[in-house]
Structures are given as C-alpha cells and as structure tokens.
Amino acid sequence: MTKAIETDRPEAGLGDGRGAALCADGVGIRFGSFEAVRDISLDIDAGEFLCLLGPSGCGKSTLLSAMAGFTTVDSGSLTVGGAPVTGPDPDLGMVFQSSEALFDWMTVRQNVVFGPRMRGRSRAVQAQLADEYLGLVGLRHCADRFPGQLSGGMRQRVQIARVLANKPNVVLMDEPFGALDAQTRQVMQEETDRIWRASGCTVVFVTHDIDEAILLADRIAVMTAGPAASIKSVYPVDLPRPREESDPAAVELRRALRQDIGEEVRKALRDQGLDPEGDAR
C-alpha cells in the first residue's frame, strides 16, 4: 500500500513564496486630524524589490504598516495579488528594525517554525522548514540557541528566516539593518540580495540609506516630506547584480537621489522652523 506523504504545499489562502503584485491606489492615512500620507499610488510587480526612501518622519513606516494590514487606510485601497489587504496575514511577512520581535524564551528553531506550528503543520514539515530557512540565512548551527545568545546581525537573520518560513508572497522590511554596525550591515545587505533572489518573493524595503537602496532595489520610490506625504519620484535601478558602488551609473543615481531627497529634507526642516541654509551663510 502506498502511504500518503505530507507535502509542504501551502493551505488555501496562504502564500507560496513566489511573489505577488502589491498595488496601492490613492492611499491616504490619517491619525486623528493629522494627515500622514495622501494619495499614494504604487504598482509593485510580483517578485520586485522596491525600496522606499524619504526624509525622517515622512510616513514610510506608516505606509509599510498599512501594507502589512496593521494600519487601516482612510482612503484608497491596497491589494496583494488582486485581493484587498484587510488585516495581518501570513502571506505578508514583516521584518522589523528591532530584533526584539523575536521570542526570547524560544530557541532559534522554535522561533523560525512558530508560524507553521500555529497553523498546525506536522513536526516533519516544521523540521524541514527550519532546516531550509536556517540554511538559507546560514544559521543551521545556531538552531538550538536562544536569541539572547546571538549577535544583532544573527538575530536579524533569524527574523528573516522566521518570516520566510511562512512562505509569504510579500516581505515588508522596515529599516531592518538600521541598528547594526556598518560591517554587519554590509554583510546583511549582501545576504538580503542573495536570499531575495533565492526566494522570489516581492519585497518592500524602507531605508534612510541611499547606498543601501541602490545596492538592493529594482526601483526606488522617493517620498515627499510630510505631512500629507506622497510619492515624489520613482527611479528604476538598471544595474547588474551584485552591484558595485563605484559603477558610474550607481554614482550618477546616488547624486540624483541625494538631490531629490535633500530638497525634501530641507523642506521638512523649514516647516519645523529651522533654516537649513543658515549655516552656509
């Protein structure tokens, strides 16, 4: 008799990790009387890596949080694979800046398989997922350690593995490497490029760092200064991967982005009553 073998096929409604298109159409978000973002429209292709750049406080995290279903939109719509975002969903994975998002009392392996375990996957499937995704982020040897026993960069890798173990079609990353030292950050950027190419999912990545965006993105969307922030411009990044900072096209793109974002930062400072040109006089 042939014994049925449980495969790792996603149950209905969950992602297959292959990427899904994400569409923001006229999105507006308010916090009481404060209008954070206004009329944001973005079409992100399945499997695309999009970076969101903009001045501090413009609304990048707010927009990402709405994409993740944590914040409701007041106008317009957000869809993933054509279906409206109505709340948090394992198909939309979120990687936070702080690795405090990990469960300190669980081992690395238990953290990684938390989502599949909650959805009742068998122990065999959980073991397979832990092995696959800890392997992808290079941490198989740390499976039995606790998050407190890992470095900041390793904890961020565990967060990424935990999100990918849900096989999301879209991964949202909110300044995931902002708290890391420069060397670890560089390694994590290279790892992210490799992991994203291996997984095939759609990524929306918020960062302050222009070089990080040029290294990772297929396209870079620049937001205006808030309040009522919107998308100012979108730059395609037509550079071969892995990317070199010294590539003349990267140098030119960096210059254009610095100028574009610099205008918005100066505008934000003026709105706060500061005079950004004052020091130069």
Ligand SMILES: Nc1ncnc2c1ncn2[C@@H]1O[C@H](COP(=O)(O)OP(=O)(O)OP(=O)(O)O)[C@@H](O)[C@H]1O
């Ligand atoms: N829950 C909230 N209640 C009220 N205002 C909020 C709330 N969350 C965010 N804001 C405001 O919305 C604006 C956008 O904030 P957000 O954190 O999205 O900006 P950001 O671009 O991600 O900032 P940073 O780059 O500094 O992380 C800010 O003015 C912020 O004070």
